[in-house]
Amino acid sequence: MQRSDINNQQDVRDLVDAFYRKVLKDDLIAHFFTTVVQLDWEKHLPRIYAFWNSLLLPDGVYKGNAMGIHFELNEKSPMKAEHFERWLKLWRETVNEMFKGTNAENAISKAEQIAGLMNFKMNKQNTGKHIS
Numbered sequence: 001m002q003r004s005d006i007n008n009q010q011d012v013r014d015l016v017d018a019f020y021r022k023v024l025k026d027d028l029i030a031h032f033f034t035t036v037v038q039l040d041w042e043k044h045l046p047r048i049y050a051f052w053n054s055l056l057l058p059d060g061v062y063k064g065n066a067m068g069i070h071f072e073l074n075e076k077s078p079m080k081a082e083h084f085e086r087w088l089k090l091w092r093e094t095v096n097e098m099f100k101g102t103n104a105e106n107a108i109s110k111a112e113q114i115a116g117l118m119n120f121k122m123n124k125q126n127t128g129k130h131i132s
């Protein structure tokens with residue numbers, strides 16, 4: 001199949017849905033989404049779509065505090081480097097299987113930046129040096 005770039009909101013939805021199908025089967029990180037937090041997927045998914053729309057498309061609007069939500073998650077169950085590595089591996093795989101182009105590359109590089117910062121902040125929180 002010829003892969004095209006992430007061009008519109010439907011592409012973002014398809015990408016996020018495929019990513020979560022992998023996440024929910026993953027031995028290392030699925031439990032965050034199923035046990036640590038019992039997600040209401042009808043509320044959660046639109047927020048994730050909005051987040052990626054706002055990062056990748058000109059018309060996206062995300063109003064939320066993505067970092068803050070993970071501080072709360074991290075208090076319930078520590079998020080460690082290995083979890084972030086797995087999250088990123090699944091994200092890279094999903095993007096590369098489905099899309100090709102500048103926005104696909106952006107989706108990966110932005111995730112890498114945010115995951116790197118998140119990992120750093122969660123690690124600080126876990127070692128008692130809270131920064132927001």
Ligand code: HEM
Nearest residue numbers: 029032033037047051064065066069083084087111114115
């Ligand atoms: C180990 C890695 C990660 C795990 C296990 C994880 C898990 C979760 C969980 C369980 C939630 C729902 C929390 C709740 O509603 O109470 C959530 C929300 C969210 N996550 Fe992550 N996450 C990870 C990394 C990331 C990264 C790297 C990004 C961004 C690139 C990200 C973006 C988001 C966003 C945008 C939300 C929704 C925030 C909102 O409701 O406004 N996550 N995450």
